[in-house]
Amino acid sequence: MADTCVIFDLDGTLVDSEILCNQAFVDLLPELGETAEQLMRRYRGIKLDLTLADLEKQLGRSLPETFEATYRERVAQLFDERLQPVPGAAAMLESLDRPRCIASSGPPQKIAHSLKVSGLASHFGPNIYSSYVVGIWKPEPGLFLHAARDMGFPPDRCIVVEDSDVGVQAAKAAGMTVLRYDPHSEVKSDERSIVFSEMSRLAGLIDSLAAG
Secondary structure, eight states: OOSSEEEEOOBTTTBOOHHHHHHHHHHHOGGGOOOHHHHHHHHTTOOHHHHHHHHHHHHTSOOOTTHHHHHHHHHHHHHHHHOOBOTTHHHHHHHOOSOEEEEESSOHHHHHHHHHHHTOGGGTTTOEEEHHHHTOOTTSSHHHHHHHHHHTOOGGGEEEEEOSHHHHHHHHHTTOEEEEEOTTOOSOOOSSOEEESOGGGHHHHHHHHHHO
16 A cells, blocks of 8 residues: 555645635735635635735735735634634545655645644654745646655656646646545546545545556
């Protein structure tokens, strides 16, 4: 069962954090006039500095130099108050008998906070990879390739679990198989990824792919 490594995205894939990250924008920038759900659809998986640049364009002004720090503080507060694992994630990880790691575009402290608050930290131990450490962001494949190399697996023996377009692009560019978590059935399976909507199905899908 150890012949395949499972590389998980974190935000929106294992923890229900995307809505909270965008709620922080709504809280701090009410003049945007948009809901957290609208912002989430626009910015899912997008690097923060690109998101902030687009927000400045929407607002027609520059954000304060201190905005990123203020934003991250607000996100941390929301995580402490409301962050939960996505439905079925904890049980899925308990049943998954394969090497696994996290490969996230978030900074290390945010990843650690998310895993601690959600109760998922024990499932990954030190196997955590951050774009902020590697210096490569999705949709570039480098983060996934670095994680695979460090875990001791070739790309074709890695299965990536993602929820965003940029994450799927990165995994495919890395030559890895992609399973896309889509709880609201908004996208369809195609040549880039196999789409699933319930975490209870994931371990079985991984076993089927690994056997093939």
